[in-house]
Amino acid sequence: MPNYALCVEYDGARFHGWQRQKTSKSVQGSIENAFKTILRTNPHTHLTVAGRTDTGVHSLGMICNFKTENPLPNLHKLIVSLNALTDEGVVIRRAMEVPPEFHARFSCTSREYIYQLYYSKYQSVLQENRSFWVKHRVDWDKIAEEIPNLLGERDFRSFTKARSSKGRRAVRRIQSLSIERDAFIPEIYRIRIRANGFMHNMVRITVGTLLDIGKGRWESRSIESILEEADRTRAGVTLPPYGLYFVQAHYQEYPEIQSLYDTLYP
Structure with missing residues (x-):
């Protein structure tokens, strides 16, 4: 056929x-x-x-x-x-x-997503249902320092719904992860991530965790420690779905x- x-x-x-x-x-x-x-x-x-x-x-x-x-x-x-x-x-x-x-x-050998953030003290009506509004100051350099710790084959049990990973293999390989800033709308930041597969809500939790780190909410917690604990409650919030875009299948x-x-x- x-x-x-x-x-x-x-x-x-x-x-x-x-x-x-x-x-x-x-x-x-x-x-x-x-x-x-x-x-x-x-x-x-x-x-x-x-x-x-x-x-x-x-x-x-x-x-x-x-x-x-x-x-x-x-x-x-x-x-x-x-x-x-x-x-x-x-x-x-x-x-x-x-x-x-x-x-x-x-x-399909890998999938690629972006999560779009609107980083501004004031919200934008044109970004509603298109970007997640980040109104608090973020240390983007601190986030960039943590990104390498997410790359490669890791157990991402901390970065998915607890019931979704129960009794299931949670190992995935993140091939690339980067922060991009829009050339025309500088308030827009995009976190681009490509992996051989994703657990349920994995991108939204990963970006939420990186934002919590960038906002300085955790002094004694890092990506490495969160991965090692394999506990969903140790990672950041699950960001809303409207900032997430499927970009490409490879x-x-x-x-x-x-x-x-x-x-x-x-």
């Missing part, structure tokens, strides 16, 4: 997460409902996704794939049709045919997937 990949952008504030739900609006449900109208000969098209985001989390380029009984000769027409039928807040940016064995989740064995991003992020 032909296999196709989509690159999807969505506003998480408008949906109850990616995964289809019975009574709430989801990104997956919105796209699959559109498929029912477009692909009448195959109304049960199911989307497989690189990463299921929670309610409120945004996406700049989520990768998902689906298979059909018949080839789709005009992908431009497919994108236009899908975007006309999906709910407001979700857009298909690109589409391409991929090898039959490609799987958006299991073929596929080592499928370099062609990069072309779905190339025109989006030149």
Whole structure:
């Protein structure tokens, strides 16, 4: 069966997460409902996704794939049709045919997120549901000093929901983590993180912990000590979902997937 990949952008504030739900609006449900109208000969098209985001989390380029009984000769027409039928807040940016064995989740070798912060004494109406407002002074140099301690393969049990890690392996490898400042809106800071996988709420807790350290709330606690204790109560707060953005899925064995991003992020 032909296999196709989509690159999807969505506003998480408008949906109850990616995964289809019975009574709430989801990104997956919105796209699959559109498929029912477009692909009448195959109304049960199911989307497989690189990463299921929670309610409120945004996406700049989520990768998902689906298979059909018949080839789709005009992908431009497919994108236009899908975007006309999906709910407001979700857009298909690109589409391409991929090898039959490609799987958006299991073929993915790493995932990349950013958490966006608005660092200002006063809030911004334009950043509502887009950035987390940080109104207290932060020592960004102190945060930068702690970042190397998060890199590499570590047990991140302290940085996920306690019930999510109970009885489960919590080892992940963070490949890169950096702080970026917006060139045009200097109040906006972005913490970019890439790993081979993430525990539930791991990014939001990690950034919350780094902020607590930067605010000087802990004198006797560090990233190293928090990791060693493997105790969720020792880490920082879980930041709200609206500052979190899924940026990109990486596929080592499928370099062609990069072309779905190339025109989006030149």
